[in-house]
Amino acid sequence: MALSKKPVNGMKDILPEEMQIRDYVQQVIKETYRSFGFTPIETPCMENIANLSNKQGGENEKLIFKVMKRGEKLKIAEAKEEADLVDFGMRYDLTVPLVRFYANNANDLPSPFKALQMGSVWRADRPQRGRYRQFMQCDIDIIGEPSNLAEIELILATTTTIGRLGFKNFEIRINERRILKAMAAYSGFPEEEFDTVFIILDKMDKIGLDGVAEELAKEGYAKESIDKYLALFEGVSKAQNGIKYLADTLQGFLEPEVEQNLQEIIDSVEAAKTADFKMVFDPTLVRGMSYYTGTIFEIAMPELGAACGGGGRYDKMVGKFTGNDVPACGFSIGFERIILLLMESGFTVPMQRPKVAYLIEKGCTSEQVSKVIARAQEERVAGKQVLVVRMNKNKKFQKEKLTAEGYKDIVEFYKD
Amino acid sequence: MALSKKPVNGMKDILPEEMQIRDYVQQVIKETYRSFGFTPIETPCMENIANLSNKQGGENEKLIFKVMKRGEKLKIAEAKEEADLVDFGMRYDLTVPLVRFYANNANDLPSPFKALQMGSVWRADRPQRGRYRQFMQCDIDIIGEPSNLAEIELILATTTTIGRLGFKNFEIRINERRILKAMAAYSGFPEEEFDTVFIILDKMDKIGLDGVAEELAKEGYAKESIDKYLALFEGVSKAQNGIKYLADTLQGFLEPEVEQNLQEIIDSVEAAKTADFKMVFDPTLVRGMSYYTGTIFEIAMPELGAACGGGGRYDKMVGKFTGNDVPACGFSIGFERIILLLMESGFTVPMQRPKVAYLIEKGCTSEQVSKVIARAQEERVAGKQVLVVRMNKNKKFQKEKLTAEGYKDIVEFYKD
Structure with a gap:
């Protein structure tokens, strides 16, 4: 067979010029996160296929590169479906492996455990410009901290890092899965329809309030529910304090501690921040992954249409491995987007050897x-x-x- | 399906304590290699399966983790053999991907090109203690330098790095594929049997001269050849200068420039070395990979039975991708063994933040x-x-x- 000079379809070679910037950014990230007490760990790039197919990964589970069984275990003639041929899969994110790691090693780890992971993940997306099927993720997570100290530290660590890389004037958008749910419940959407409603809501920044209304109507939801729902978003945008407005309006639907919890995060981060950014409450923020249970957040850069990082609280995932829930919260930097922005801005690595x-x-x-x-x-x-x-x-x-x-x-x- | 807390069979989670040492060692390696003008690059962890199955990888080609085709390309009912189901494979070393990278990007790279790669490789070996199916490799290569300047710089860069990590009193064993071949030819082994002879020779450090003689006899080779062959090794060990002894003895079998070339490498490295080690000519050194064409070398640590790194010249591999041969030479550090030695010696990372x-x-x-x-x-x-x-x-x-x-x-x- 002829040898191919090209990397596999959808993946890329990284040349010296880009590599130098990547190395520098990785070093700044590691150095900054270490100063916050995060400790680096690593897991194998492959996981047992069952761990990757447990519905925690949402859409990503459709994009797994699967590894074929080997030796006697591989029985091609008898195979009826994929599952008969496969035992491992390439990880599609670093969260599922982290939780497995924690379940496997909890006795040897401090509590709370503050983990830093930098590693490649793989998704068999259709290849397209600027989007690759192998890419770097960079996650920090705090496992075992139930209070909002976790969110505050995660947001401060991430924004300090982004700031050291020279980014300014960005936003951290924050929301709560419980607010999302309370707004939908208050408006009268049936609970089993929440996910569909949120998928539509997630398009708000692209299609606007009217577009969301239209799509909700297309799904056949009651006009009364849609009107009530949209009025909430308009209410927030007019209110002095959107969180307080929702807490007052959603009484009986929203746990009372949510307001204070979210407000504390915003106030503490604003008080202690060292980078040039703003905390913004955004009730339209959804975050796709189904494992989030509380706070969710995202980094929004003025230079970029899309988010370049995000995360949230996922208190129910450790329990899937151990049977006992342990509170957990994480923040992932969109490493590849950061690199792209730096490359486009003509960034040069400081302080090199002559x-x-x-x-x-x-x-x-x-x-x-x-x-x-x-x-x-x-x-x-x-x-x-x-x-x-x-x-x-x-x-x-x-x-x-x-x-x-x-x-x-x-x-x-x-x-x- | 139940979720598994364990990493996939044969791979391991890396805990904070080990990770701290790994990060430090990686940093020392990168920093030192950069001072020699090596530039980091990266290739995807997967390659097209044809590139991994071209007989360059020797035994490693039997150990490939293969990635299953996806979507419409996957036709399980029609599949007769593995090749029908697979399109990519996990890389088993960093040399094949480097050469593909070079072939793909040569126009954008300096000449000679001095590459530094640190990355995971995968081999589906039977899991055993201390040996994992995903492990880190750390390679430097010089592509486009025909002279022994390549060997000298590679050996100096690697030994400087190993020295900075605190290792002392080690050896760089060096040999030449052309000497190996000339010794076998001079002794009268048929050329098509050379590889078998070398596989037996490779066991010298375990089974000794007598053991090698015995195994060669078992293969049915002429007693005269075996005696002549062993006499060469005894001659080297008695000689003042083993390389000169062989050059004199093997006249007509060995290209005349080999002696000077090898002697220059040894002398230049001895003159410029900064670490505490010795250059040793070792005519029993074989190195398994079939792609080596000239000099071969290995790091031998007193603390360790086995080698903890090695490399050599492979002038014919770029041509397999491009049709035009380009001289190339590389040195790979046995990263995992270095880490193991440091962990066992109770090494602590210097200069940490309070x-x-x-x-x-x-x-x-x-x-x-x-x-x-x-x-x-x-x-x-x-x-x-x-x-x-x-x-x-x-x-x-x-x-x-x-x-x-x-x-x-x-x-x-x-x-x-």
């Missing part, structure tokens, strides 16, 4: 070469980046290329 | 919590790692655990 190139003429004796290399070793120890290469016949072109690669200082060594 | 824990009593108002968090933010900016947690009822136990985790400084905040 770059020196040594050109050795062909025909130098091995003693001469040894001396050049020994000198390079000294300069490297002294903090420089030293490239040692053979001098080309077309030295001028070679030097121009090296200069373009950032080698400002070029030293030539000729044979005696 | 760790402070803030305990907040339950019942503190949100204003109080805000103040504590704001103070934590200040300390983080000032360079400390600050953990903010709720005070437990059993405060004494909580503080003991935090102290054990390295939080030497614990500050308590009580409600007013």
